[in-house]
Amino acid sequence: MDLKNKNVIYVGGFGGIGFCSCKCLLEQGVANLGILDVFEDNEKIGTLQALNKAANVFYIKIDLTDVDNIEHAFTAAHDTMGRFDIVVNGSGIMNEHEIERTIKINLLGVIYSTFAALRLMDKSKGGHGGVIVNISSIVGLDAYGAYATYTASKYGVNGFTRALSDPYYYSQTDVSFITICPSTTETAMIASLRMDAVTTFDRMPPLPKLLCNNQSAEECAHSLVTAIKTAKNGSVWILTSGTLREYNYPDI
Template sequence: MGKLDGKVAIVTGGAQGMGAADSIILAAEGAKVVVCDVLDDLGVAVAAQIGGDYRHLDVTDEQNWAAVVTDVEQSHGSIGILINNAGVVGFTPVATTELEEWNRVIGINLTGVFLGIRAVAASMKTGGGGVIVNISSTAGLVGYPNLAAYVASKWGVRGLTKSAALELGRANIRVVSIHPGGIRTPMTAGIELSGMFASQPIPRIGEPEEVAKLVLYLVADATYSTGTEFVIDGGLTVGSALNITDNTDDGE
């Protein structure tokens, strides 16, 4: 018996990285997972690996959302789980970010999450409730230089999560945000992050499977949590652990 037997889950950006790891762990617990992405070949492969379905879904396209939700409901019944994971990063300073680039990042990372919540809310209500997990970032908790649109989008996801949780709680729908630090995925493959990891109390990169375990916990077991933040960042946002003297020595 899996923890999610009989549940139907949509995972956006499920073709690779954290979304693929989320899809794998939810399916392993018995959910019927619909992997959604714009990278069709990779998405089809993840779906085949887990016995799930694949749907092409550009999260910025409201008609695409409506069509996917209708299709999934007809194929599998009410949607009980939505992982709003799709995202992109863009490295530009606020003073020189082109409007087109700003709109691209906000469109995928923030508007895409709004469209997803809106698209599944009725289906979840019909099914008696559900869980929506929004993947924000430590960039939704603090600021980073040269990531203006990304930081704004991830703070937006954090706030949107709280409004949605308030509005949907009485319909038995929980909405939470996850705030990962640096995780080993295609998104971070070309980025030099070793300096950041060196300052963390857990001084290493995180793995997508570690985030997926938190996703599973929030979906299956966190029955008294909604609207709040779950941080998984190796201690990055706690402070710097550089230059801490060794206090494990008992002095003998």
């Protein structure tokens, strides 16, 4: 997919990976970039706008724990843009002491955001098609005991996104689905975890190999944008150590 003049919604665009991804998208020449996040950040909006003065960069508040608010946010964004070409669901939290909030934001928030976007993109209902990108995690492919609730939420994102990519639906909606599974990425969320160590239990098992392959937010963002440009419907991608590779589930 050529990103030039495309309309993009990024849920969680002020986060570490999100902000870097938004910069990459603007450098690719997108026409409209709507950032849906819980708090506004005018400084980051200014930085993004300066990267591509021809683009329209705007913010809409979203609360991923409120279904009505999600619907209103996507409707408002659609009214501003006229159509969505790309929607990235990139918000998430990692706190094992907040079980319900973790599931609400990481899984239910993604589900409701996806359906809110799909309602407006579905070609069979007057939309123009496009691509929806749901950001999961490497622990959505290989469970890690220190963050059991977070892992459960990301397994859910993987299953949900792959289910919607069924060719039967794609042939009608013309909306493709991609699942993104980053490994450990140097963001504020990861830095806070090192300080607080809010884990499932009061002790941690050794880190698995994949979680030791750290990458910068900039590296992750570059791989994410590459996946948006090249990935096929239903594909699942591992982003680790600044590289991008497709993950293939074993046959049952």
